[in-house]
Amino acid sequence: MDKISKKNQMNKKIQILRSKFKKYNIDGYVIPKNDDYFTEYSKINRLKIISNFSGSAGLAIILKNKNYLFTDGRYTIQSQIESGKDFKIISYEKIINCNLFKNLTLGIDPKLFTYDQIKKFFIKKNKIKFIDNNLIDQIKSEKIIDNFPFFPLNKNIVGESYNSKINKISKYLKKNKCDYLFVSSPENVAWILNIRGADGPNSPIPNSRLVISKTKKILLISKIQKAKKLIKEKIIKANELIDINDFQEKIFKLKGNNFIVDDKSCSIYFEDIIKSKFKIIKREDPIYLLKAIKNKTEINNMINAHILDGAALTKFIYWMKNVNKKKINEVQAQNKLESFRKLNKNYLYPSFETIAGSGKNGAIVHYRAKKESCKIINKKEIFLCDSGGQYKYGTTDVTRTICFSKPTKLIKDIFTKVLKGHIAVANTNLKRDNIGKKIDARARKFLKKSNLDYSHGTGHGVGFFLNVHEGPQSISKFNKVKIKPGMILSNEPGFYKKDKFGIRIENLVFVKKLNKNIFFENLTVAPIEKELINYNLLTRLEKNYLFKYHLNVYSKISKYLNLNEKKWLASFI
Numbered sequence: 001m002d003k004i005s006k007k008n009q010m011n012k013k014i015q016i017l018r019s020k021f022k023k024y025n026i027d028g029y030v031i032p033k034n035d036d037y038f039t040e041y042s043k044i045n046r047l048k049i050i051s052n053f054s055g056s057a058g059l060a061i062i063l064k065n066k067n068y069l070f071t072d073g074r075y076t077i078q079s080q081i082e083s084g085k086d087f088k089i090i091s092y093e094k095i096i097n098c099n100l101f102k103n104l105t106l107g108i109d110p111k112l113f114t115y116d117q118i119k120k121f122f123i124k125k126n127k128i129k130f131i132d133n134n135l136i137d138q139i140k141s142e143k144i145i146d147n148f149p150f151f152p153l154n155k156n157i158v159g160e161s162y163n164s165k166i167n168k169i170s171k172y173l174k175k176n177k178c179d180y181l182f183v184s185s186p187e188n189v190a191w192i193l194n195i196r197g198a199d200g201p202n203s204p205i206p207n208s209r210l211v212i213s214k215t216k217k218i219l220l221i222s223k224i225q226k227a228k229k230l231i232k233e234k235i236i237k238a239n240e241l242i243d244i245n246d247f248q249e250k251i252f253k254l255k256g257n258n259f260i261v262d263d264k265s266c267s268i269y270f271e272d273i274i275k276s277k278f279k280i281i282k283r284e285d286p287i288y289l290l291k292a293i294k295n296k297t298e299i300n301n302m303i304n305a306h307i308l309d310g311a312a313l314t315k316f317i318y319w320m321k322n323v324n325k326k327k328i329n330e331v332q333a334q335n336k337l338e339s340f341r342k343l344n345k346n347y348l349y350p351s352f353e354t355i356a357g358s359g360k361n362g363a364i365v366h367y368r369a370k371k372e373s374c375k376i377i378n379k380k381e382i383f384l385c386d387s388g389g390q391y392k393y394g395t396t397d398v399t400r401t402i403c404f405s406k407p408t409k410l411i412k413d414i415f416t417k418v419l420k421g422h423i424a425v426a427n428t429n430l431k432r433d434n435i436g437k438k439i440d441a442r443a444r445k446f447l448k449k450s451n452l453d454y455s456h457g458t459g460h461g462v463g464f465f466l467n468v469h470e471g472p473q474s475i476s477k478f479n480k481v482k483i484k485p486g487m488i489l490s491n492e493p494g495f496y497k498k499d500k501f502g503i504r505i506e507n508l509v510f511v512k513k514l515n516k517n518i519f520f521e522n523l524t525v526a527p528i529e530k531e532l533i534n535y536n537l538l539t540r541l542e543k544n545y546l547f548k549y550h551l552n553v554y555s556k557i558s559k560y561l562n563l564n565e566k567k568w569l570a571s572f573i
Contacts, residue, residue: 011086013050016139017062026107026129028063031136036111037186038265040469041202041352043144046136053083055366056352060087061101073455074365077498081364101126109134110268118268130268148198149229150206150222153465157393158194159297162235165192165290166216172286173214179256181285182274183210184266187466188287189220193235196465197226202352203467204390209244209270213256221247248273260285288472291463293486298464299510302488302523305346305394306508310525310553311560312340313387317402317527318565320383329376330356330369334387341389351388351395351468358383362401362502365456365494379404382411382532384502388468397468397490398524399506403531414495415503415532417446421493422505423545425458425475430511430518436479443475443493452495459490462508485513488523503532525553527572547573 017029031050035042040056047053051060051067055075061068069087071079079089102125108118110130118128155161169181169192183189186205190196197206208222220227220241230236242250251273259278261271262285274280294302316337328336334354341347357367358377362384369375377383383404388397401415421443428439436459443458459475462468472481475489483489487510494504507524527550535543550572558566 013139014062014067014086017050017135018064020135020138021064021107024107024129024131024135025105026131027104028061028101029107029131029135030113031060031062032112033058034112036267036269037199037205037207038114038184038267039186039200039203039205040467041200043199043201046134049136049140051083051087053079053087054368055079057092059092061106063104076455077364078366105129107131107135110272113268114263114266115268115271116263146199146207146223147225149225150195150197150208150227151229152233152235153194153196155194156297157301157465159295160194162192162194165194166212166218168290169212169286170214170216173212173260176260176281176283178258178260178281179214180254180259180278181212182259182261182266182270183212183285183287184262184270185285185287187463187470188285188291190466191291192287193220193230195230195235200467202350202390203463204348204465205467211251211254213254219250252277254278284472291466292461292470292473293484294464294488294510295486299486299488301393302395302464302508302510305389305391306396306523307525307556308344308346308560309341309389309391309396309398311557312343312389313337313398313400313526314553314557314561314569315340315565317400318568320402321404322564322568327376330358330361330374331371333377333383333385334369337385337387344391346392348390348392351390351397355384355386355399357385357502359501360499363496363498363500364502365496367502382407382501382503384504386504386506390465393465395463395465395468396524397462397506397508398526399492399494399504400526400529401503401505401532402529407532409534411501411503412532412534413537414447414450414452415505415529416534416537417450417452418493418495418503418505419528419533420446420538420542421458422491422507423542425491425493426507426509426520426522427541427545428520430483430520431516434483434518436473436475436481436483437477439475439483440477440479443491447493447495454494454496456494458493462488462490464488483511485511485518487511489520491520522549522552525556527553527569530572 031047033047035044047058058071067087069083070090070092072092105127107129186207189208189210190206195206196204199205199207211219218240224243227241231238258281259274260281260283263282334356353368355367356369358375359381361367383402386399424442433439440458457476461470461473463470473487491509492506496502507522509520512521554569
């Protein structure tokens with residue numbers, strides 16, 4: 001479908017939506033990116049239906065005569081391209097107490113918002129009207145195949161039994177004098193029950209919710225058919241599984257006084273049901289932090305996943321630089337990369353949509369190449385490739401910037417400053433700089449000396465065979481969560497010159513404690529483009545880091561490479 005057709009369809013949908021305002025007595029309607037499980041990557045994308053915007057973070061507000069799209073710095077360029085002519089694009093930060101919206105009645109779907117969001121964004125200056133029947137679904141309802149069953153993971157994969165994990169929650173509830181925890185996030189359900197599903201396009205999440213009592217009793221809220229295997233495998237009992245439509249009836253039969261509810265992940269819809277009988281204690285779900293700290297088994301499995309993933313990426317880079325002589329486009333390149341990953345029988349699918357941007361497309365932080373509009377890779381330009389995989393025993397995420405010809409001095413100098421920031425993060429003394437905010441500053445300092453910066457965080461938490469983006473830990477300007485042993489994060493500083501080029505270097509790292517020292521250990525094992533480095537800008541310690549890093553890469557993946565690939569990789573040492 002061409003751009004004009006897409007635009008006409010979008011405008012038609014907006015007009016249909018506005019025609020419903022009178023019926024519901026509203027001045028506007030709010031459409032978030034998330035589905036009712038608040039997952040980053042969802043099979044349902046109502047925001048794209050109404051705005052054409054395909055990024056992973058966004059929110060639209062349609063008024064009677066104006067359209068607004070809120071997103072973050074990662075999508076500044078992308079949102080302008082996809083929606084900018086019909087929507088006013090505004091940074092997420094400016095939505096709080098936004099003066100654009102005063103004395104309005106805004107309609108929302110209570111299953112798609114939390115009270116925390118409403119309080120922050122709209123309630124002070126506007127009225128909020130809950131509309132149960134989602135207005136976007138009334139315009140276009142997406143048909144989703146939703147019959148894939150949940151499945152359990154063996155202890156040799158996850159390293160800890162689900163009974164042990166439930167014991168931890170039981171102790172937590174007793175300590176805090178609480179009767180129940182409502183687990184509203186599917187990724188947390190997946191972690192505590194050691195189960196996975198197929199409800200995310202890039203993540204093995206099981207769309208479900210869970211009630212855990214202080215007496216260790218559980219109720220799994222899910223489509224019955226999807227969870228039947230868990231009964232057979234004795235993960236849960238038949239009376240512990242309830243259909244979402246029976247939630248209110250079952251909840252009202254529970255004895256006790258209070259529920260812990262995380263109002264950052266629990267929808268208004270479910271919170272209202274729970275608080276109609278129980279006292280609500282608003283607190284972050286403790287599973288987030290428990291899940292963030294990986295055990296030895298999970299770390300070892302992640303190491304193994306990254307070795308084979310690194311071999312696949314290395315084969316791809318070598319092929320791009322030394323084997324392929326044809327003109328190929330960005331989509332063909334990312335398909336070739338996945339073909340190398342598929343050589344591993346334990347590879348399942350990408351952990352997110354691959355970002356393969358040549359030249360100016362690399363400047364779009366979360367660029368997605370489309371078959372009908374992608375760019376032929378120009379060997380005179382640098383090529384940014386951000387990709388990852390879901391394996392049966394781990395999740396990967398890695399970015400490399402590749403060059404095919406002699407780069408300009410400007411590009412080499414900027415790449416080297418990004419690299420210096422990357423190395424500074426990798427060498428962080430975590431006993432001293434133990435929060436994301438402090439580490440983020442280390443990554444940016446070399447760029448800032450030249451008045452350069454990037455609009456995204458330096459690193460995000462990563463799940464174990466789960467979501468590629470995971471909290472509460474991150475390396476960003478505002479994150480104050482303490483970085484602890486066992487946590488996995490990305491290390492990905494970058495720089496983006498609009499309409500020119502993009503640069504990013506990303507490795508995954510885990511936090512290791514050895515004796516009294518706490519430091520980052522690289523998980524990612526793939527070469528960093530040496531032809532983009534201005535070695536004159538590196539210190540002796542930075543050069544030594546690169547030597548040791550590439551020596552480690554070679555020692556771990558060389559046995560998976562052919563002779564020519566080995567020789568090429570050895571040249572990095």
